[in-house]
Amino acid sequence: MLEIKHIRKSFGRNEVLKDVSLNVKKGEVVVILGPSGSGKTTLLRCLNFLEKADSGEITIGNKNVVIQNAGRKDILDLRRKTGFVFQNYNLFANKTALENIMEGLVTARKVPKKDARNIAEETLKWVGLHDKADYYPSQLSGGQQQRVGIARAVALNPEVILFDEPTSALDPELVGEILELIKKVATKGITMIVVTHEMTFAQDVADKVIFMDGGVVVEEGAPKEIFYRPKEERTKQFLAKFIIPDNMYYI
């Protein structure tokens, strides 16, 4: 479904991604863990061409793009197969909640306005914000903004949704409800790649966990393997920093 091969990316002399390859099956939820600076966010941004990787190959669905030869059209096609949920929401500040969801449908997908409005209203209802349709982002709380952000990505019905630390800008008491919402997205069977620091969430939802450090994939596997029987020393060290209830580690 989604396959990336040999992605490399440097910022100046700093090599952030060193030959990363990854395979995601349809409907799979993949969680990427790793310390800050490990390249996980960059990897996500490269998938959506928000950052252009230096070399490698990306395949989403039936669309295959070799980075070096990627033209405008290829990039656009690939982007239209993906949705992106940002850490700081990035809702369009000049559009209401409803318009935020409609914008991509109408402008990029050429969905007729009336249909787009129906889809947007439905999705907004689905994330529990039907009463906030005409509010501007500045009038919404962080949690509400992220709900709209998720709705915006879901409404496009992309082949894969990329979540870039979707809860790390939120107040702690709001994290739970957003994670619940992301789980709800997962149950819809949408393929997802989630960069997060929420370990419990990773365990609950992920089909596959990927641990990245220093620009490479150190280890990947089912959550149970990664959390309970990590093979690599770096993975063990990283997980040890998070307070994991005793019984969990020794099961």
Added chain:
Amino acid sequence: MGDLFSADRLVEEFPKLIPYLIENLKVLLWATVFGVILGLLITGVRMKKIPILYQITVVYISFMRGTPMLVQLLLIYYGLPAFIDPILGTNISREWPPILFAYTTFILNQGAFLSSIFYGAIKGVPSGQFEAGLSVGMTKLQTFRRIIAPMAVRIALPPFGSDFVGVFHNASLVYVIGVVDIMGRAKSIGSATGHVLEAYVIVALLFIIFSMGARALFGFVGNKLDYANIKVR
């Protein structure tokens, strides 16, 4: 204040001066309309970093911002004929009314100032907005038109407002090249009657009213456009 100032003369001269404010407003209008067009063109050159043209705009903007309006006005007044006449075979220093030189100067000046405002406003839109546009599958152009530009307008509005008032103030200088505007008229009343203070006070009052009115208007429009203040239906 003795014979320096008399309220009678103030009242008498008011209707004599008012019509000449039109000249200043004409300068303001031309400077704004064509200045915006020129400003947008220059902004395009700066955004696209078109070689050579880009370097020219850098020097041009620096010159326009770094030299006094008074000097620019006189520079165009004395310099433009030297450039245009040999090409067109004209004698514009005689054929053109002075106000055309004023329009030329103010448009050139505003092109530079407004391009700085526009460029700054576009750069002032948080980059996340652009990324969000791309992430929902819009092209760069679509994102610019539908997301970035409306926000840039909102950002540009306050500096545009101060610039607008500033241009109007600067328009009080056009009398130095012989435009009979409100200042020019005040001066001629002064030399005819020997009393000019009242005329200047009237000019000052008109400028105060206009400036404060324009500021209030821009403030009002800015508030209307503020997405945080828009009432929810």
Added chain:
Amino acid sequence: MQIDVKAIFESFVSGLTYLPKTLILILVPLSIGLVVGTSIALVRIYKVPVLSQFFAVFIPVYQGVPIVVALMVYNLIYLMKTNDVLKFFGSSKTIADIDSIYVGLFALSLMMICSISEVMRGALLSINKGQYEASYSVGMTKPQTLRKIILPQVISIAIPALINTTVGLIKSTSIVYAIGIAEILSGALVPSSRKYTFFEGYLAAAIIYWILTILIELLYSYLEKRTSIFKTGKTENKKLWSLKCWRSNTSEKALAEMKS
């Protein structure tokens, strides 16, 4: 009409000899503006009764008057009334003994007081209330808070606008030429009126002003580096400002990220 390069050079040199006069016309109003303007800003921030209301009306009204109009009015009063005033105080001197540069200094100083007070007020308003509260919480007095915490931040925030105001002042000094004060512009025109090379004269004057403003802008980038210890980058102010513009959708954390 050919451009006479030699005439440009002559005018340039002649204009430069008047640089000290222009520097006086810049430095005096700037200093007065900084001191008085900042005081007025504080008066308005701390809502000193009567005075703050007075300035709240006076400053926007006065800023509605173009500098050239103000200058004409002051010059007129100066021409007509100086002798009377001198006589009133029993002085034997006449207007001939008083340099008209004072009229220019007065007009430019008043202009600078108004604009700097607005710049400083804006900067003061942008300081987070928490900065005051934090200072009081560690036992600092109001003046200490102002001197040690608030003003250093205010100055760093205000520098771009102050530089802009100064550039405006440099350009405005050319206007005193209209009331016959000798400065760069009139200096550059001395050779012109002899040889009828006005274009060259104005061009030379423009170049001098241009150099002056470029120097000021270089000073700005230097100061910007010096005072950026508690700011992180050149674009920060702009971004913060634009965020404030529509009280953006981003949280504190996102904002912090934007700065980095």
